[in-house]
Amino acid sequence: MLMETDLPDDVEALRALVLEQARELEALQHFKARAERLQAIIDALQRHRFGRRSEQLDPDQFELALEDIETALAEAEQARDKASRTSPPRPRKTNRGSLPAHLERIEQTVDVENKACPCCGGGMHQIGEDVSERLDVVPTTFRVLVTRRPRYGCRSCEDAIVQAPAPARIIEGGIPTEALIAQVLVAKYADHLPLYRQAQIYARQGIQLDRSTLADWVGRAAWYLRPLRDHILERLRQSERLFADETTAPVLEPGRGRTKTGQIWAYARDDRPWGGMDPPMVAYVYAPDRKTERPEAHLGDFAGILQVDGYGAYAALAKRRQQLRLAFCWAHVRRKFYDLKDKSPVALEVLRRITLLYVIEADIRGLSAEQRRAARQEHSRIHVDDLHQYLDARQRQVSAKSKIGEAIHYALTRWDGLSRFLDDGRIDLDSNTVERSIRPLALNRKNALFAGSDEGGDNWAVIATLIENCKLCGINPHTWLTETLTKLANGHHANRIGELMPWGNVG
Numbered sequence: 001m002l003m004e005t006d007l008p009d010d011v012e013a014l015r016a017l018v019l020e021q022a023r024e025l026e027a028l029q030h031f032k033a034r035a036e037r038l039q040a041i042i043d044a045l046q047r048h049r050f051g052r053r054s055e056q057l058d059p060d061q062f063e064l065a066l067e068d069i070e071t072a073l074a075e076a077e078q079a080r081d082k083a084s085r086t087s088p089p090r091p092r093k094t095n096r097g098s099l100p101a102h103l104e105r106i107e108q109t110v111d112v113e114n115k116a117c118p119c120c121g122g123g124m125h126q127i128g129e130d131v132s133e134r135l136d137v138v139p140t141t142f143r144v145l146v147t148r149r150p151r152y153g154c155r156s157c158e159d160a161i162v163q164a165p166a167p168a169r170i171i172e173g174g175i176p177t178e179a180l181i182a183q184v185l186v187a188k189y190a191d192h193l194p195l196y197r198q199a200q201i202y203a204r205q206g207i208q209l210d211r212s213t214l215a216d217w218v219g220r221a222a223w224y225l226r227p228l229r230d231h232i233l234e235r236l237r238q239s240e241r242l243f244a245d246e247t248t249a250p251v252l253e254p255g256r257g258r259t260k261t262g263q264i265w266a267y268a269r270d271d272r273p274w275g276g277m278d279p280p281m282v283a284y285v286y287a288p289d290r291k292t293e294r295p296e297a298h299l300g301d302f303a304g305i306l307q308v309d310g311y312g313a314y315a316a317l318a319k320r321r322q323q324l325r326l327a328f329c330w331a332h333v334r335r336k337f338y339d340l341k342d343k344s345p346v347a348l349e350v351l352r353r354i355t356l357l358y359v360i361e362a363d364i365r366g367l368s369a370e371q372r373r374a375a376r377q378e379h380s381r382i383h384v385d386d387l388h389q390y391l392d393a394r395q396r397q398v399s400a401k402s403k404i405g406e407a408i409h410y411a412l413t414r415w416d417g418l419s420r421f422l423d424d425g426r427i428d429l430d431s432n433t434v435e436r437s438i439r440p441l442a443l444n445r446k447n448a449l450f451a452g453s454d455e456g457g458d459n460w461a462v463i464a465t466l467i468e469n470c471k472l473c474g475i476n477p478h479t480w481l482t483e484t485l486t487k488l489a490n491g492h493h494a495n496r497i498g499e500l501m502p503w504g505n506v507g
Contacts, residue, residue: 099133106136142205145177168489171220178489181217182481188218189463190440190477222459224488229465231497233283233298236267241305241327241426243268243434244295244314247441249286249457262457263290264441264464265298268434270472274369274426279503280472282437284461292316299324305424307431310414328417330354331430336407344404346394353387361429372425381422388415437468466502473502 115124151163170178187193193201195214202209236242249262268282287294292313299306303323308314309332318326334354340347357380364375391408398405411418421427441464466484470477484500492500 099135105133140201140205142202142207168491170224170485170489171217174217176217178485179478179482181221181485182478184214184217185221185463185481186467186478189460190467190471192440218463219459221485222462224485225466226462227494227497228484228500229283229462231501232281232465232469233267233285234300236269236281236283237300237302239269239278239302239304241269241271241307242299242302243270243307243431244299245309245431245434245438246290246311247438249441249460251288251457260288261290263287263294264457264461265294266434266437266441267298268437270433271426273365273428274372275366276369276426281503282434282465282468282472284441284465284468286457286461288457296320305420305427307427307434309431310410325420326417327420327424327427328414329431330357330418331432331435333407333411333414333418336410337404340403340407346398346404347407350387350391350407353383353390356383357429367425369425373423374425376422376425384419384422388412440464440468469502475502 116122117124147167149164149166151161153162154160170176170181176184184195184198187198188195195218196211198214199209199211244265244267246263246265249264251260251262263286265285265287266282267285268280269278270280271278272280285298287298290313295313296317299317303321305325305327306314306318307327307329309329314326318324334351337344337347337350337354341351360375360379360383364372367375391412395405395408395412398408400406400409421429441460466481467477470480480502487500498504
């Protein structure tokens with residue numbers, strides 16, 4: 001801030017100073033307006049993402065858009081602060097991150113050069129200190145593990161030579177450790193980095209690896225890991241209740257230069273909403289098509305409740321198997337009416353009634369299955385019955401070929417499965433559990449575009465299964481894969497595959 005003593009006496013100098021102040025003020029107002037506009041966009045996106053209109057925006061696209069806008073906001077605020085001669089305003093609330101205690105601390109001391117008192121020249125003693133911590137990074141560091149195996153011979157018996165056996169490896173005769181293979185798998189299937197991009201990253205460190213070499217490592221690791229995925233799928237078949245869903249997996253057709261549409265099927269279990277003791281888990285299975293017999297082959301002898309969307313393959317399966325009961329997803333019903341809410345009062349009323357069910361579910365989440373069933377009988381059943389009567393009456397008033405008619409028909413033809421949650425506290429209101437498990441596959445598909453073959457799609461399903469189960473168990477997939485691949489290379493017995501499961505590492 002200028003003081004009176006800072007003002008020049010010369011008129012021309014004073015005019016130049018005023019012009020400079022005017023330009024700075026104009027720049028400051030420009031950057032301030034820009035920062036306010038960007039903050040308004042962020043606030044609107046946050047409301048859009050977490051408010052009632054949340055279904056309109058894909059979560060992954062939302063995060064990508066938001067990070068770009070927040071980056072622009074930080075740049076505008078920095079420019080505003082530099083343009084202002086006053087103290088910068090209080091910083092906006094952001095998550096600065098935390099610094100875990102297990103991280104290595106590298107201490108440095110920034111001290112004064114002269115410790116003599118500026119007043120009297122006497123020696124000064126330390127009366128305290130300010131300590132700050134910043135997060136630092138050392139870029140990916142490669143190292144070479146050199147293994148020496150001395151050979152020993154007997155001077156008396158020339159034929160007697162003793163040497164320790166070579167350590168077992170996943171890639172016999174190859175250069176990667178199991179930790180490096182795990183890194184490639186996690187980067188590809190958890191961080192969605194295709195192999196050619198990983199090869200580019202390694203090249204910056206002077207490590208020249210062909211993409212085909214990395215692909216060879218992934219394929220060999222998938223061979224070792226496939227029995228673990230199959231074990232998880234078998235565990236799921238023994239469950240009382242499962243979620244099922246599927247998503248497209250574009251696959252290159254050899255010799256035709258184009259892609260075909262394969263499918264990755266997801267089967268999941270999560271009993272935590274009603275206090276079940278079995279660990280949550282998910283298994284992915286690739287299939288080259290979406291034929292109705294696929295889920296039957298995947299589920300084997302599963303007998304219980306299958307919670308799904310409206311795909312006809314599940315209904316056909318339930319007709320063939322009397323021991324299997326379907327529970328349908330209310331979220332899928334809601335979406336069909338949500339798309340029509342701006343045009344149809346009927347859709348808006350249906351949404352309001354479905355919301356009442358979700359309010360009740362929020363209150364009973366975490367209760368036992370019996371407590372959930374009792375609460376639903378007391379509070380939810382009346383809303384479900386009223387909604388059925390409302391839809392039945394409106395169906396007779398609208399055209400069956402209209403969008404609202406199709407939405408009503410979708411709900412009414414699945415009403416038994418939609419109502420099943422009322423009589424069984426283990427059933428959820430929707431199948432969002434398995435949809436959350438599908439989302440990482442969709443993101444990987446966006447980055448990799450397509451799998452190179454049916455076999456590649458199958459390997460994708462195998463490794464993604466294990467990584468997602470690590471996430472469900474809250475453990476580091478790289479650590480788990482490194483340990484597991486090491487054990488498999490050393491001949492871990494096939495009859496003890498269960499000991500390797502991610503949930504066995506929790507606790």
